[in-house]
Amino acid sequence: MIDQLSESCITSSAVDLRHVLTKLSNSIVSGIALGKKYGGEDGNEGFLDMIREYGVLLAAFCIGDYFPSLAWVDVVTGLNGRLNKASRTMDAFLDRVIKEHQERKEIGGQDGDDQRDFVDVLLHLQECSEIGVEMDRDSIKALILDMFNAATETTAMTMEWVMAELIKNSEVMKKAQDELRRVMAGKQKVEEDDLHQMHYLKCVIEETLRLHPVAPLLAPKESNTEVMLQGDSNHSICPAIYKFEDFLSNTGVC
Known part of the structure; x- marks a missing residue:
């Protein structure tokens, strides 16, 4: 990111800050969770596009969820097709990531806890019977997705707001x-x-x-009386x- 910004300064070209910050946050989170950077910092934009499409569809209005009798509308508008395509793409990607980690473990590619990423920890918990919770492959995929949904857009959005306020x-x-x-x-x-x-x-x-x-809309709360914090x-x-x-x-x- 720093190299890209430096190059933009030299050429006096405009910078799409949202795109740059999203790539940065995706690279950081993917490095922690998957053990490899998939955020587009190295020119790999496919993963970033997939995450972006997943986020758009996650917030899309699906009329069939509210009025089941009108579910056909989602088919006509193409929303169902986009959902199915995004689901298959994401599922195939996560399968490939999990398989790579399993193969690396089989050949002894881990050198201690400091070399393990989030997927390695989840695979270890899957084999461990002491936690008392059954963790199948779908559960691992869901936890990986939760990690990205909670950390990528929120981090990039916060950095963008910080820059906006500093400019103002x-x-x-x-x-x-x-x-x-x-x-x-x-x-x-x-x-x-x-x-x-x-x-x-x-x-x-x-x-x-x-x-x-x-x-701001997850858990709205309004105090009815005056309060003193700490x-x-x-x-x-x-x-x-x-x-x-x-x-x-x-x-x-x-």
Whole structure:
């Protein structure tokens, strides 16, 4: 992603930030879950297109689910055909991934727990009788899909909102940039230990999640009475404004 952005800066070309961030999140999640990057970072766009189509169909309105007598409408509109095609494609892909992991295990391709990915853990649990839960192949596929559905779009969406808010709030962006330059101190790449020192950036992310929650409609709840959270009676005068400096402590931590 960094190389692509650098090249775009040199050529002064536009960047489709949503597409870039989606590829990045898919690469990270697929590396953790499948042990291989399928997010398109290496030019492989097939997996990314498959995940995108799966997400679109997941949110599609299927009239047959609400009015069974009108299920024929989904056939006429082609929705059923798209659903069946996406299901077969995803099922074949997951079968191939599971088979690759099983073959790698048979030839002794795992060197300790640090080399195992999410699929390896699920296959181990399938063979383990101590958990008391029967885990078949379909269960493994469902858990892998849950991993992608919960982590890819939500992560990319949050990063996109962070960038949008930073562009709108130039002062916040400058403070975040100053903190980044101070922590990096001439280093070329950000390491995990550096993140613990970026308190202002953490506040930027938390404020973005407050204004733009990734799943705002899952569990709606409204307080009928005034409440005090963790003994703090302070509240924001303008909750719709992107501002969090009032909640920064003397140490610069939210």
